[in-house]
Every structure is written in C-alpha cells, then in structure tokens.
Amino acid sequence: MIDQPREINIQLMGKDYKVSSGLTIIAAIEYAGYKLVRGAGCRAGFCGACPTLYRRAGSHKLYTALACQTLAEDGMCLVQVPFVPVVRRPYDIEEVAPSANIILQYYPEVAACVSCNTCTRACPQGISVMDYIQTALRGDIEQTALLSFDCISCGICSSRCPADIKHYPVGQLARRIYSKYLLPRSSQLADRLDEMETEQCEVEVETMMHLSTEELRARYEQRSFETVAGRDQKHSAIQKWGTAVDPVDYRDEVEEVAY
Numbered sequence: 387m388i389d390q391p392r393e394i395n396i397q398l399m400g401k402d403y404k405v406s407s408g409l410t411i412i413a414a415i416e417y418a419g420y421k422l423v424r425g426a427g428c429r430a431g432f433c434g435a436c437p438t439l440y441r442r443a444g445s446h447k448l449y450t451a452l453a454c455q456t457l458a459e460d461g462m463c464l465v466q467v468p469f470v471p472v473v474r475r476p477y478d479i480e481e482v483a484p485s486a487n488i489i490l491q492y493y494p495e496v497a498a499c500v501s502c503n504t505c506t507r508a509c510p511q512g513i514s515v516m517d518y519i520q521t522a523l524r525g526d527i528e529q530t531a532l533l534s535f536d537c538i539s540c541g542i543c544s545s546r547c548p549a550d551i552k553h554y555p556v557g558q559l560a561r562r563i564y565s566k567y568l569l570p571r572s573s574q575l576a577d578r579l580d581e582m583e584t585e586q587c588e589v590e591v592e593t594m595m596h597l598s599t600e601e602l603r604a605r606y607e608q609r610s611f612e613t614v615a616g617r618d619q620k621h622s623a624i625q626k627w628g629t630a631v632d633p634v635d636y637r638d639e640v641e642e643v644a645y
C-alpha cells in the first residue's frame with residue numbers, strides 16, 4: 387500500500403494552501419475556503435461546468451481537466467476556467483435539411499482543422515474529437531453524431547485548438563440532425579410510449595420503487611438493445627459501459643524531469 391501524505395500543498399489563483407490529500411480539485415478548492423458559484427455543477431462528470439487549468443510540480447506544461455473528476459496533487463497550481471467562449475449559430479431544426487454540406491454551412495471553420503489531435507488529447511471524456519471534426523468536414527452526419535455522443539460541452543477541446551474551432555456545437559448540430567432525420571424510428575420506444583398510456587407502466591414503476599440498488603443494477607445490466615438492420619454500431623456510452631475507463635491519460639505528456 388502506498389503511504390499518502392495527509393496533506394498536500396497546492397496553489398490557487400496564486401495563493402498557497404494546505405489541503406487534505408485524496409480530494410478532487412473542486413473539493414480541494416472548497417476545502418481551502420472558496421465558495422464556487424461558477425465553474426461547478428453536477429460534480430459527477432456530466433455537466434461540463436468545471437474545466438480547470440493547472441500546472442504540475444516540475445512540469446512546464448499547462449494541463450486541462452474537469453475539476454470534479456481529477457484528484458488534486460501535491461504541487462499543483464490551479465485556476466478555474468470561467469467558461470470557454472463558443473460560437474452558436476442559430477437554426478431551426480425543423481428547417482435544417484440533412485445534406486452533406488449542412489454542418490459546413492453553419493460551422494465553416496471546421497475546414498481549418500490542421501489534424502494536430504490536440505483536441506482529442508485534451509478531452510476528459512476520451513472522445514476522438516479530431517475524428518468527429520473530420521467526419522463533419524466530410525459531411526458524414528451519422529459518424530459525427532456517434533463519435534461525439536458522450537460530449538458534455540465542457541469546451542476544453544476548444545480552449546486548446548490552434549485553429550480556434552469550437553467543437554461541441556458542431557457535434558450537437560450533427561446529433562440533432564441525426565436523431566431528427568436519420569436515426570430509424572425505434573419500435574421499442576413506440577411500444578413504451580403506448581404502455582405509458584396504460585396501467586402497465588405504473589405497475590412497472592411501482593415494482594421498481596421497491597427494488598434494492600443491486601436489483602436495479604442487475605436489471606440495468608440485463609437490459610436489451612434494439613438492433614437496426616445494417617446498423618450494429620451502438621453509441622460510445624454503451625460500448626464503454628462496465629469497462630474501466632480512464633479517459634484522461636496524460637502519462638505520455640508527463641516528462642521525466644530529474645531535479
């Protein structure tokens with residue numbers, strides 16, 4: 387077992403603090419006495435509100451991460467990012483036709499991608515961000531929607547892009563067009579909606595209200611997926627479920643510096 391110090395030293399907005407070890411960055415900031423009224427939300431890696439910028443002791447690099455999903459380390463210098471500005475071009479989804487150049491029409495800047503892959507390396511969700519920008523550029527709405535499915539709109543990719551591309555509205559537009567126009571209608575969903583009109587749904591809900599966490603988890607894991615002819619690719623959230631995912635792997639970026 388590794389001996390961990392009970393306290394670590396961090397720097398927040400230029401001031402030094404001692405905080406308990408084993409805290410996430412967001413918890414460490416609060417432990418130090420700050421009240422977060424911006425840059426915090428779900429605290430569970432879903433809302434994308436907590437991008438953070440930090441340096442590590444002994445490294446000249448600037449790192450990015452979600453503050454609620456990353457442990458504070460001894461020697462970290464931290465600052466919360468208020469938000470990453472994005473460009474949203476208004477559209478009416480009822481009038482956006484799923485044509486090959488539709489994404490380029492709204493977000494022509496994707497053509498400036500220089501394929502450096504910085505966005506992918508920065509993404510805390512482990513998304514192949516560069517790949518979905520490239521599929522968007524090629525007009526492949528389906529692949530753009532599927533590849534960007536797990537995006538939580540944190541904007542970290544956009545904060546690092548040398549071409550100033552604002553990625554997540556691109557994925558969002560593709561997913562909206564895909565679900566409205568291209569995704570085959572789900573018969574299971576239609577059946578379920580019909581059931582909601584009957585008492586059968588209430589009986590099911592009532593049964594579930596009395597199940598234990600383990601029983602609910604077992605049901606979740608045994609759930610079935612609707613398959614569509616010719617489309618066996620499921621979105622990445624399903625593919626990742628139950629696997630150990632560590633999307634933020636900076637091991638290749640942490641240089642071995644001897645001091």
Ligand code: SF4
Nearest residue numbers: 499500502503505547
């Ligand atoms: S960071 Fe920007 S330029 Fe680099 S691959 Fe991603 S989208 Fe393209």
Ligand code: SF4
Nearest residue numbers: 509537538540541543
């Ligand atoms: S694609 Fe960009 S905005 Fe979406 S989760 Fe990854 S870093 Fe955040």
Ligand code: FES
Nearest residue numbers: 427428429434454
């Ligand atoms: S607070 Fe929601 S993702 Fe971190």
